Amino acid sequence: MLRSSFLGFVFSFFGAFSQVDSSSTLIISDTASQVVESQPDLDAIIESERIKSVDHSYTYATFKGTKIINGHSIESPAAGVLQFIIYHRFSDATQGLYDIFGLDGARVRMGFDYGISRRLSVGYGRTSDQKTFDGYVKYKILMQTDDDAMPVSLVGVLGTAIRTDRALSAYNIDFAHRMSYLYQAMIARKFSSSFSVQLTPTVVYTNLVNTPDDKNLLPALGMGGRLKISKRTAINVEYFAKMPKSTHASVKNVVAVGVDIETGGHVFQLHLTNTQSMIEELFLPFNTNDFLKGQVNLGFNISRVFTVNKKAVNKYN
Amino acid sequence: MKKIVIALFLISISLLQAQDVLISKTSKVHFFSSTPLENIEASSTQSVSAINKKTGEVTISIPIRSFKFEKALMQEHFNENYMESEKYPNASFKGKITNISAVDFSKDGTYKVSVMGDLNIHGVAKTRTIEAIITITNGEVTATSKFKVPLEDHKITKPQIVFTNIADIIDVDVTFGYSVYVKK
Numbered sequence: 001m002l003r004s005s006f007l008g009f010v011f012s013f014f015g016a017f018s019q020v021d022s023s024s025t026l027i028i029s030d031t032a033s034q035v036v037e038s039q040p041d042l043d044a045i046i047e048s049e050r051i052k053s054v055d056h057s058y059t060y061a062t063f064k065g066t067k068i069i070n071g072h073s074i075e076s077p078a079a080g081v082l083q084f085i086i087y088h089r090f091s092d093a094t095q096g097l098y099d100i101f102g103l104d105g106a107r108v109r110m111g112f113d114y115g116i117s118r119r120l121s122v123g124y125g126r127t128s129d130q131k132t133f134d135g136y137v138k139y140k141i142l143m144q145t146d147d148d149a150m151p152v153s154l155v156g157v158l159g160t161a162i163r164t165d166r167a168l169s170a171y172n173i174d175f176a177h178r179m180s181y182l183y184q185a186m187i188a189r190k191f192s193s194s195f196s197v198q199l200t201p202t203v204v205y206t207n208l209v210n211t212p213d214d215k216n217l218l219p220a221l222g223m224g225g226r227l228k229i230s231k232r233t234a235i236n237v238e239y240f241a242k243m244p245k246s247t248h249a250s251v252k253n254v255v256a257v258g259v260d261i262e263t264g265g266h267v268f269q270l271h272l273t274n275t276q277s278m279i280e281e282l283f284l285p286f287n288t289n290d291f292l293k294g295q296v297n298l299g300f301n302i303s304r305v306f307t308v309n310k311k312a313v314n315k316y317n
Numbered sequence: 318m319k320k321i322v323i324a325l326f327l328i329s330i331s332l333l334q335a336q337d338v339l340i341s342k343t344s345k346v347h348f349f350s351s352t353p354l355e356n357i358e359a360s361s362t363q364s365v366s367a368i369n370k371k372t373g374e375v376t377i378s379i380p381i382r383s384f385k386f387e388k389a390l391m392q393e394h395f396n397e398n399y400m401e402s403e404k405y406p407n408a409s410f411k412g413k414i415t416n417i418s419a420v421d422f423s424k425d426g427t428y429k430v431s432v433m434g435d436l437n438i439h440g441v442a443k444t445r446t447i448e449a450i451i452t453i454t455n456g457e458v459t460a461t462s463k464f465k466v467p468l469e470d471h472k473i474t475k476p477q478i479v480f481t482n483i484a485d486i487i488d489v490d491v492t493f494g495y496s497v498y499v500k501k
Contacts, residue, residue: 040338042367042376043411045498049340051363054380060393078389146382193403231398232476263478265390307388317385317392 058118059144062153062190063198065303066113066123066138068224069238069256069271071200071280074155074188076113076121076138080312081305083113085125089276089299092289102297109278118316119143129277130168130286134161136182144190157184161281168208177208180281184222194228202240204284213248220284226260234260236269240284247285254283255291258299269301336497339458341366343494346379348466350484357391357483359384366493368460373417375432377410377493399473405440412445420451427452432462438471458495465489 063073066083077083091105099105111125111134119140126133136159144153159182168178181204188198200222209216224238240254258271274289274296275282289295307313344364350357363383367376381402386392396402412434414420420428428451435442449462466487468475475483 039372040369040498042338042369042374045338045340045367046365046376046378048501049365049367050378051365051380051383054363054383057382061397081389193397263476264482305390307390310387313387313389314385317389 055145055147056149057146059146059153059190062144062188062196063224063226063236064234064260064262065267065269065301067269067278067301068198068226069236069258069269069301070254070273070275070278070283071202071222071224071238071240072136072138072155072157072184072186073224074140074153074186074198076140076155077115077305078313079115079117079316080307080309081115082308083303083305085112085301085303086110087127087278087299087301089273089278089297091276092295092297094295107276107278115312117312125279127278127282129282130163130165132161132163132165132277132279132282134159134279134281136160144188152187152189155186155188157182157186159184159279159281161279163282171208173208179207180285181205182280184280194234196226198222198224200224200240202280202284204281206281206285209285211248214251214285215246218246218285219243220280232262236260236271238273240280242284250288251285252287252290254287265305267301267303271299271301272296273299337369337371338498339368339370339495340498341493342496343492345492346384347490348384349488349490351488352482352484355482357386359386359392359395361385364491364493366460366495367498368414368458368495370417370420370422373414375410375412375414375434377491379408381406381408399475400439405438408436408438410434410436414449415446422453422458425453425455436466438466439473441471443470459492460495461490461492463488463490 087109091102093101109127113123142154228234256273274291275287277283361383364379
């Protein structure tokens with residue numbers, strides 16, 4: 001008797017507040033069950049109090065290296081981090097065992113990249129190909145975030161290269177003729193932990209070109225992708241398509257395909273590519289190897305990072 | 318009249334329920350791995366915790382992405398290769414303070430408590446009984462705890478090449494500062 005009157009009062013209490021129609025029964029049973037359970041849901045409370053800014057974190061590791069293979073990627077060392085790099089390209093295997101399938105004819109680029117802030121980094125290197133010194137500045141204009149509030153990364157590169165090869169002195173040239181300039185605006189997106197894509201609209205301006213068919217201003221479109229195949233390895237593909245009729249017919253587009261292996265503080269990239277030059281200022285205007293004709297070189301990139309400025313790391317973390 | 322009294326009675330019960338909950342206002346979760354080759358440590362200040370003062374229920378959620386390391390690459394590897402934070406964005410603990418009746422929240426003091434529940438890291442839950450200390454100073458509630466987490470318990474694997482750089486058992490210490498939960 002007491003219980004039924006209690007329930008009666010419960011229903012009438014809620015009945016006083018809800019409309020008398022078909023939906024009212026649902027409201028009554030829902031609120032009645034809440035009264036009966038009356039335990040605060042800690043999980044729901046935690047969820048509502050969650051600090052949302054974590055979702056807004058910047059996406060890391062769109063690519064594992066600061067170069068996809070030959071060309072720049074949107075990545076750069078973190079603030080306060082110095083990255084040493086050694087890039088190697090062997091010759092093609094057409095001479096067979098005589099030159100150990102091209103191992104004898106190696107070209108090297110050694111240099112470093114340094115992260116100044118979260119968005120700004122600089123780099124310097126020297127390539128044995130035409131004895132070229134190069135430097136660049138890379139700036140992350142837009143950075144992709146984990147919650148897709150920013151769905152892509154947009155990174156700009158401004159570079160300069162100087163070809164100090166003595167062979168160029170044969171042509172009566174000024175020092176300024178040895179210089180080339182690089183302008184890039186890379187757009188990339190990390191679609192998932194295992195798949196990233198990048199588009200690299202590029203312009204290289206070469207002060208001294210080889211033939212009248214070669215234009216000083218050379219626009220090109222680079223495209224690259226990364227597919228992770230295990231926890232620490234990935235396959236990379238890269239292709240640079242030059243604007244048609246901007247170079248002599250002997251200059252070919254650049255193709256590269258390779259594997260990334262990451263261990264501790266090193267990234268190893270092993271790849272096959274038609275160009276022996278490792279910077280855009282060289283491989284876009286001067287590469288005459290044809291990938292489809294098998295004029296392909298084995299190459300590798302090695303990078304090693306060191307944290308040199310702990311204050312900068314903490315400031316931008 | 319009777320209906321109104323009972324209605325008010327029911328409302329006041331539900332209000333009392335909310336006051337039983339403590340929500341964290343400050344948090345620090347710190348872990349440390351020590352080996353002869355390398356020390357690895359990181360801290361997070363973005364965890365959230367709730368305690369039900371009456372039942373002793375405890376819930377903690379720790380976003381893995383919020384751990385800050387001194388080395389940027391270490392932070393990247395921690396998230397991508399070890400904790401796989403894209404798959405498992407949060408570590409959590411759901412359990413109960415087994416001796417909650419021993420804690421008098423109205424009196425300042427230091428209380429040793431035992432918390433039993435599931436610690437879920439890297440998607441793998443392990444039932445743990447962890448000792449903690451609840452300190453009440455001027456009515457403010459703080460909880461601290463130090464405990465160890467074996468990597469194996471939560472299927473966190475380390476590659477052969479850095480095997481000796483990472484300890485098998487990680488030292489963890491947490492501190493939470495609470496205040497009464499007020500529903501917004």
